[in-house]
Each structure stands twice: as structure tokens, then as C-alpha cells.
Amino acid sequence: MNIQNNSNNFDCIIIGAGAAGLFAAYSAGTRGKKVLVVDHANKIGKKILMSGGGRCNFTNYYIEHDRYLSKNPHFFKSALAQFTQWNLLDLVTEHGLEHYEKELGQLFCQHKSSDFLDFLKALIQPLDVEIRTSTSVTKIQKNKLFNLTLSVNDKTYSTSSSSLIVATGGLSIPTMGATGFGYEVAKQFGHPLLPTRAGLVPFTWNNKDKERLSALSGTAIPSVISIHNQSFSHQILFTHRGLSGPAVLQISNYWNEGESLDIDFLPEHRLSQWLADQSSQKSLGTVLKLLWPNKFVQIWFDQFDLTMQVAQLSNAQLHELDQMVHHWVFKPGGTEGYRTAEVTLGGVDCDEVSSKTLESKKQANLYFVGEVLDVTGHLGGFNFQWAFSSGFVAGQNC
Ligand SMILES: Cc1cc2nc3c(=O)[nH]c(=O)nc-3n(C[C@H](O)[C@H](O)[C@H](O)COP(=O)(O)OP(=O)(O)OC[C@H]3O[C@@H](n4cnc5c(N)ncnc54)[C@H](O)[C@@H]3O)c2cc1C
Known part of the structure; x- marks a missing residue:
């Protein structure tokens, strides 16, 4: 995992270094792709760190379709089948991440959430994946490539890639970096949005x-x-x-x-x-x-x-x-609203996104993954599994 290199042309740029974005980077990286992950927050995976009461409930033994809500109740099935909880557990076991079942199939880190983030970093480490934090995307233009204007400390520069993955999450917990930026990108490329509201909330x-x-x-x-x-x-x-x-x-x-x-x-x-x-x-x-x-x-x-x-x-x-x-x-x-909500319901309408690849039906080589899409899981590890499954699928196709 390079933290900075000088080249500004990538096979794939991912906006958002949360669960979905990092997993998409891993997935694309394993295919030999040169990947850039951009996040405006100063650290990657902030929600992973605060998740599951400090122990990250990263998946569930019983990933079933009735545990997900979406206007399109079939959309999430393909991605969940292409990268299952068992695939994730194989990787987790291979990397020696200690975990346990708390109740109802919910799998948590044995010690602390940062162990899960360390596991994701270890997956990415050997790959050609660069991560730039404290970096904002100020403009996206599509010519032959996606041309992005990035900004760090008020200085702007350009970068480009053949494909773009939007992994900016939902609106919950704005203090952790949540923004509606993914919805803006969706609108820019003509995607319909469904009304959003706070979910898994008191x-x-x-x-x-x-x-x-x-x-x-x-x-x-x-x-x-x-x-x-x-x-x-x-x-x-x-x-x-x-x-x-x-x-x-x-x-x-x-x-x-x-x-x-x-x-x-x-x-x-x-x-x-x-x-x-x-x-x-x-x-x-x-x-x-x-x-x-x-x-x-x-x-x-x-x-x-x-x-x-x-x-x-x-x-x-x-x-x-x-x-x-x-x-x-x-x-x-x-x-209590987005201030304490664990997730955001609604978002990018799945009808205009391919369920098999997560590519936009409006713009070739543009992908949406994780919570920015209108897919919301129950409490119990279902949301992270969706982030990993969707990130994996986009990374295999970008
Ligand atoms: C307190 C809490 C506890 C949770 N616990 C669990 C749990 O135990 N199990 C579970 O399954 N789910 C849990 N969730 C839900 C889970 O965290 C989310 O569903 C999951 O993180 C979504 O992944 P994502 O990658 O789509 O979005 P996120 O993890 O939100 O990542 C989005 C990333 O995009 C970045 N970003 C946003 N806007 C921009 C922008 N304009 N430019 C650049 N970067 C941007 C953000 O900084 C962030 O890093 C919890 C949520 C919360 C809030």
C-alpha cells in the first residue's frame, strides 16, 4: 500500500475509504489494477473503528435476503452471493483475526474494532493501492477517462482513471465524515435518488x-x-x-x-x-x-x-x-436523526445500477457500492457484509 506516489493516472479511483471502498480497493488490487482511494477524512475506516460497540460486528452467519431493505428487493442478492459471509470468514481466518459469535450469528472481533481495520490494511498492503486521506474531490469530469480535481490543504491537482467507484456511504454521523457527496455524483451522471432517512436509530x-x-x-x-x-x-x-x-x-x-x-x-x-x-x-x-x-x-x-x-x-x-x-x-x-443513526435508508436508486457488476446503467465504468446505494441491512453485521460484498463485486468488474 503506497501512501503517495507521483503518478496521477490510475485504472480505478475509489472515493471513500470506508468498509466498501477499502474492500473494492482490495478486490481491484488483486486483479493487478492500479488503484487510488481518496477520502476527505484524516483517517480511513472511521466507522469501522466505532462500530459494534468497539468490537466491529463485521458479518453474520445468517446473511438472508429478508435482512435487507431496498425499493428493489432483488438488487442485493447477486452481490451477496458473489462474495458471501463464508468468503469473508475464509479471509478473516487466513489472516488470523480472532473473532467470536456474540448471539444470533453476529460475528465480532475478539478484542477491538481496530483489529478489523488492520486486517483490511493487511489485505491491501501488498497491492498497487494508494490511499490519500484529507483529500477532497472538488470536480469530476468525464471525457474518455474520469478526470478528477482533488484538493489538499487548499491546493488542487488533477488525476484520472478509467473507472470510478463511489463509496462515500450515507449521511449518518456527520462528525465521522459522512456527506451527501455520493448523491451529488449520482445526480451529476443522471441517477435518480430515493428520499433518505435515518435508520437503526433510537x-x-x-x-x-x-x-x-x-x-x-x-x-x-x-x-x-x-x-x-x-x-x-x-x-x-x-x-x-x-x-x-x-x-x-x-x-x-x-x-x-x-x-x-x-x-x-x-x-x-x-x-x-x-x-x-x-x-x-x-x-x-x-x-x-x-x-x-x-x-x-x-x-x-x-x-x-x-x-x-x-x-x-x-x-x-x-x-x-x-x-x-x-x-x-x-x-x-x-x-435522534443522523447524529446517532447507524445507517441511512434510501439513496441511489438501485434500478439504474447493474446488480451483477454494480456498474451504473447511465454511465459506463462508474460504480456505486455500500451504503450510498438504497440497500440497508438489519442490525447484526448485515451492513458491513453488504459493504464488503458490493465493494468486492465492483472491484472485480472495474
Ligand atoms: C456507530 C455505528 C456503529 C455501527 N456498527 C456496525 C456494526 O457493528 N456492524 C455493521 O454491519 N454495521 C455497523 N454500522 C454500519 C456500518 O458502519 C455502515 O453500514 C458501513 O460503514 C457502510 O460502509 P460504506 O463504506 O458504504 O460507508 P462508510 O463506512 O460511511 O465510508 C464512507 C467513507 O467515505 C468518506 N467520504 C464521505 N464523503 C466524502 C467526500 N465528499 N469525499 C471523500 N470522502 C468522503 C467518509 O469519510 C468515509 O470514510 C455502524 C454504523 C455506526 C454509525
Whole structure:
């Protein structure tokens, strides 16, 4: 991996040194291509470093099609089949990257996320790949070649290549270098864009719930959360700002502004039946605390007299308890937005990109990979696998 050389003509220029761009560089480099990767950030792979709670959940054993969202539900299948999680694991194993399965097939680095970035650097190291950080692309012109004007420290210079791969990611976490630049390039070459919104993102309170429920901050409850026939079962975490936790992040991909969610805080039992099995002499508060933390019981059931005996509950009260526990209708005030979102939904419309090669159907030798495209995975390593699979495929075709 050269950090700087003097020649400015490349077989392939990749804009964006994130997961997709670095993998595209590896893939093209293994074909003997002379590659330049340009990133405006001062370091490569920043999102890899902050991913998976510091351990980078880099793929999943169960990469299945229903784990991805896109307006075109067939688009991502070819790339995921051309470079699978098993192909990635072969490379990971070959390079001795220690990893483990946390749960549900999710594969994490054993130690830290930087180990994964080191693995990617090691893949690229022997190849004719040059990486220029702190470098902006100020202009792209297409003649016979792609001619790019690059800028470093306010000094501009030109470079050219026969093919161009756009790997600039989405809009989430602007402080890590996210920009809408890839969308601008897409527009320049006549690509339609789909509306973007934050995904895998916590919800914020509406005013009414905030007053009552922000006191639950720090409480986690295993739950099932549902909308539009999609359900996710995992912890829900109450925060000062709203709801977070894995189930909430997952369902946020399916939620639209103004909609309500249905939450079940006791998916394993029917509360009214479970209460019928308890000692009828005990107080309601005492038995509810067998199911949930003290703070949750105090706040969630505040309109009930928790000192009353279970036996005294009327049918109407039992019905009300079932509704409160199994069908809480939560209308978020909104989401925390791109500031904390893990991904961006929408983006470059896949209909105008070849699913087999990831080449633009509008402009020969132009490719789009990773999150800039309208492909979004579930939480659990699915987004990185898409970045690697799509980067690999473009690198094989550029
Ligand atoms: C906090 C967090 C944790 C995550 N954890 C996981 C996880 O554990 N597992 C998982 O599968 N997914 C995770 N994700 C999602 C995952 O990081 C992304 O899906 C993935 O990084 C997308 O890869 P990409 O290469 O397309 O984009 P990015 O990784 O975003 O890379 C884009 C690159 O382009 C550069 N760039 C942007 N604009 C320009 C420009 N104008 N000029 C030059 N360069 C530019 C950026 O600086 C960046 O380096 C997480 C995301 C976040 C935010």
C-alpha cells in the first residue's frame, strides 16, 4: 500500500475509504489494477473503528435476503452471493483475526474494532493501492477517462482513471465524515435518488410520554416491538430522550414519521393468566416485581393500587393490565436523526445500477457500492457484509 506516489493516472479511483471502498480497493488490487482511494477524512475506516460497540460486528452467519431493505428487493442478492459471509470468514481466518459469535450469528472481533481495520490494511498492503486521506474531490469530469480535481490543504491537482467507484456511504454521523457527496455524483451522471432517512436509530419521546417515562431512563425490558407485520424481539432500553436498544433500532428501519408502534413487554406469558397462577393473597405490586424491575412497576402501573390483593382485581382491570403490557401503543416524537443513526435508508436508486457488476446503467465504468446505494441491512453485521460484498463485486468488474 503506497501512501503517495507521483503518478496521477490510475485504472480505478475509489472515493471513500470506508468498509466498501477499502474492500473494492482490495478486490481491484488483486486483479493487478492500479488503484487510488481518496477520502476527505484524516483517517480511513472511521466507522469501522466505532462500530459494534468497539468490537466491529463485521458479518453474520445468517446473511438472508429478508435482512435487507431496498425499493428493489432483488438488487442485493447477486452481490451477496458473489462474495458471501463464508468468503469473508475464509479471509478473516487466513489472516488470523480472532473473532467470536456474540448471539444470533453476529460475528465480532475478539478484542477491538481496530483489529478489523488492520486486517483490511493487511489485505491491501501488498497491492498497487494508494490511499490519500484529507483529500477532497472538488470536480469530476468525464471525457474518455474520469478526470478528477482533488484538493489538499487548499491546493488542487488533477488525476484520472478509467473507472470510478463511489463509496462515500450515507449521511449518518456527520462528525465521522459522512456527506451527501455520493448523491451529488449520482445526480451529476443522471441517477435518480430515493428520499433518505435515518435508520437503526433510537426514538425520541413525544411530549406526553416524556413527562411520565423519562424517569425510567436506564431500565431495559425484554420486549417484542412491531409495526407493519415486522416484529423484533430483544431488549428495549428507556433513555432520557426516548427508547433505544436492539429491538428499537431494528424496528426504526420500518417506521415512518407519525406512525405508532405496538410493544409487548411480556411476550412469553399472558399477564392476566400469569396473575391467576400467583397466590391470590399477595399484593399486585409484589407479584409484578417478580416480572419487572421495581422502577418499571412503580411507574408503568401508577394508576393501579399496588397494595391491592391479586384476588381483588376485576375482569376489567385484568383486561386493562393486559392492554398496558401486551399492546402499548407508542407514538414516537421522532428519531435522534443522523447524529446517532447507524445507517441511512434510501439513496441511489438501485434500478439504474447493474446488480451483477454494480456498474451504473447511465454511465459506463462508474460504480456505486455500500451504503450510498438504497440497500440497508438489519442490525447484526448485515451492513458491513453488504459493504464488503458490493465493494468486492465492483472491484472485480472495474
Ligand atoms: C456507530 C455505528 C456503529 C455501527 N456498527 C456496525 C456494526 O457493528 N456492524 C455493521 O454491519 N454495521 C455497523 N454500522 C454500519 C456500518 O458502519 C455502515 O453500514 C458501513 O460503514 C457502510 O460502509 P460504506 O463504506 O458504504 O460507508 P462508510 O463506512 O460511511 O465510508 C464512507 C467513507 O467515505 C468518506 N467520504 C464521505 N464523503 C466524502 C467526500 N465528499 N469525499 C471523500 N470522502 C468522503 C467518509 O469519510 C468515509 O470514510 C455502524 C454504523 C455506526 C454509525
